[in-house]
Amino acid sequence: MKFKSIPFIALALVSLAIILSVLSHYQLIPLPPVLVLSVRWVAVLSLLAFAYQKRTLTAWILVSMVIGAQIGHDFPDFAINLQVLSKVFLKMIKTIVAPLLFGTLVYGIAGHADLKQVGRMGWKSLVYFEVVTTFALFIGLLAINISQAGVGINPPKAVNETLETVPPQSTTDMILHAFPENIAKSVAEGQVLQVVVFSIVFGIALAMVSERKRKPMLDFCQSLSEVMFKFTNIVMYFAPVGVGAAIAFTVGHMGLGILVNLFHLLATLYCALIAFILLVLLPIALVAGVPIKKFLKAVAEPISIAFATTSSEAALPRAMEAMERIGVPRKIVAFVMPTGYSFNLDGTTLYLALAAIFVAQAAGIHMSFGHQLLIVFTLMLTSKGVAGIPRASLVILLGTAASFDLPVWPIFIILGIDELMDMARTSVNVLGNCLATVVVAKWEKEFDENANHQELIEL
Numbered sequence: 001m002k003f004k005s006i007p008f009i010a011l012a013l014v015s016l017a018i019i020l021s022v023l024s025h026y027q028l029i030p031l032p033p034v035l036v037l038s039v040r041w042v043a044v045l046s047l048l049a050f051a052y053q054k055r056t057l058t059a060w061i062l063v064s065m066v067i068g069a070q071i072g073h074d075f076p077d078f079a080i081n082l083q084v085l086s087k088v089f090l091k092m093i094k095t096i097v098a099p100l101l102f103g104t105l106v107y108g109i110a111g112h113a114d115l116k117q118v119g120r121m122g123w124k125s126l127v128y129f130e131v132v133t134t135f136a137l138f139i140g141l142l143a144i145n146i147s148q149a150g151v152g153i154n155p156p157k158a159v160n161e162t163l164e165t166v167p168p169q170s171t172t173d174m175i176l177h178a179f180p181e182n183i184a185k186s187v188a189e190g191q192v193l194q195v196v197v198f199s200i201v202f203g204i205a206l207a208m209v210s211e212r213k214r215k216p217m218l219d220f221c222q223s224l225s226e227v228m229f230k231f232t233n234i235v236m237y238f239a240p241v242g243v244g245a246a247i248a249f250t251v252g253h254m255g256l257g258i259l260v261n262l263f264h265l266l267a268t269l270y271c272a273l274i275a276f277i278l279l280v281l282l283p284i285a286l287v288a289g290v291p292i293k294k295f296l297k298a299v300a301e302p303i304s305i306a307f308a309t310t311s312s313e314a315a316l317p318r319a320m321e322a323m324e325r326i327g328v329p330r331k332i333v334a335f336v337m338p339t340g341y342s343f344n345l346d347g348t349t350l351y352l353a354l355a356a357i358f359v360a361q362a363a364g365i366h367m368s369f370g371h372q373l374l375i376v377f378t379l380m381l382t383s384k385g386v387a388g389i390p391r392a393s394l395v396i397l398l399g400t401a402a403s404f405d406l407p408v409w410p411i412f413i414i415l416g417i418d419e420l421m422d423m424a425r426t427s428v429n430v431l432g433n434c435l436a437t438v439v440v441a442k443w444e445k446e447f448d449e450n451a452n453h454q455e456l457i458e459l
Helices: 003-025 031-055 059-073 076-080 083-110 115-147 171-177 183-188 192-207 213-234 239-254 265-286 294-311 312-325 332-344 344-363 369-382 391-405 409-415 418-441
Strands: none
Touching: 003 031, 031 059, 031 213, 059 076, 059 239, 076 115, 076 192, 076 239, 076 312, 083 192, 083 213, 083 239, 083 294, 083 332, 115 192, 115 265, 115 332, 115 344, 115 369, 115 418, 171 369, 192 213, 192 239, 213 312, 239 294, 265 294, 265 344, 265 418, 294 312, 294 418, 312 332, 312 418, 344 369, 344 391, 344 418, 391 409
């Protein structure tokens, strides 16, 4: 068998498996369950052969997602126990984030000692973030008002799910939350924004001392960032296992049937996110002169990690490395990417706008456009810094519902499919932050058009 034919064979077998599964599920043609199961697993084996031929981490991750879904569907009890593997992967990734951000940010600021550029990048980034997230907010608002996905839903007789009670946050609370009182505590709690603030101030302070005292710390930060990138490479060898286990657990405890339930709301979110990518992110990329093909190839892996783990923090190290590889200077990557994780949550902002109005529609509460805007702008502010925490936006939504006297039972309906919604919105968060990094580099005229785009890690 020629290796060139493997992709076509894999595509044919996967297509056959999907057709037979649909025919069997809807009982259109009586087929032996063993036959359908066998064809599906032969298709899985063909995908393994395809991944082995490609020998790229992205291919292995995508194939592992299919395998995970298959295991979750066919062996749900076993799949639920695989969650420990996905948790191991997430824990290892989280150990990377704080030291990587500290090392790259401090070296990026103090290593060049151009504090004016830091300030310039800061205001450009914040203006960009707020403009783009505002577009996301209005697209989410428009989508849910068009689809009316919450209209006609009857309240359940009893709700058994529980979520953490979140007190309403004042403006003072949100401002204070951005500043660390104990950097060790911030690192331990995964407070990305606080780590960023500390690192920026530390880098500025380091830039202000004499060369003799600055050099040892700069060398340390440079070495630390290099080591953490190598650390990331090592952890990424486990990514296909962790990602596959995450998908297996999701399908195992929710079932593929969850795709049918609440399909209206799910379809509204996915269509709104696609519209946001095509109507906002794509035009921005074209106007800024972003090399689309190179960019998409670079973000494929971090987006697939974010989609499977529902944590954009898990994709952060790989996303930073990918942006640097395609021509964005490290100092810009180190500043814009982590800052965007707190201020540029495109997918989360769109989701919160959509979900908040869904809650009101499900409860039969009519809201004026002004009232809707007040709620979604409040959600946009309270959502800062939640990108790294899976399903944290549900908790934010619950707190905001309490602030505006909205019932909570529609939120528990959302809980049933939130994992599927989280996959999409987290992926858009990562895509938006990667694009922002390239756009700022273009604005600063420091994007290397001739960067040697290497292939991602081969297994």
